[in-house]
Amino acid sequence: MYMKFGFVFSQTDSSPMYQQIMEQIKQRIAVGDWPANTDLPSIRELAIDIKVSVITVKRAYLELEREGVIVTQQGRGSRVSDALNMRSLQREEMIQHLEQAGRLAKSLGLPDDKVMQILKQYLE
Structure with missing residues (x-):
């Protein structure tokens, strides 16, 4: 559609x-x-x-x-709005994605250290 x-x-x-x-x-x-x-x-x-x-x-x-x-x-x-704090909005967007990723990692049973390792790969 x-x-x-x-x-x-x-x-x-x-x-x-x-x-x-x-x-x-x-x-x-x-x-x-x-x-x-x-x-x-x-x-x-x-x-x-x-x-x-x-x-x-x-x-x-x-x-x-x-x-x-x-x-x-x-x-x-x-x-x-042209007075919009774009960084704040982008930060909010990033947090929402990280929350979704965290929930998914939990549902997959991934340990915290593995999740952090994966995140670090994308930060480098």
């Missing part, structure tokens, strides 16, 4: 849809896909594309605005 914005949601994720939307937007910003001042899709456009209610997308945008990730101007829409 083609989606204009390419958002992918997990049916097994227990977090609310608005939080999943927020995380995907933050991820796009953190990796540089959506740099400062990039216009975001309109609330209605994104809701139609990802097949959720306008209210859900609106809540995600309101929370992102409250966090300072995006700015919204009446009649002009939302865009990535």
Whole structure:
């Protein structure tokens, strides 16, 4: 299925849809896909594309605005904030990936020292 914005949601994720939307937007910003001042899709456009209610997308945008990730101007829409602390957002993104890696390592039964050894390989 083609989606204009390419958002992918997990049916097994227990977090609310608005939080999943927020995380995907933050991820796009953190990796540089959506740099400062990039216009975001309109609330209605994104809701139609990802097949959720306008209210859900609106809540995600309101929370992102409250966090300072995006700015919204009446009649002009939302865009990535140019005052955003990119390093903080990138750090948050890295921590989420490390948390996922940690959970996976635990489920595989890998000892901590083996996990650290693997991580060190990628840091060198």
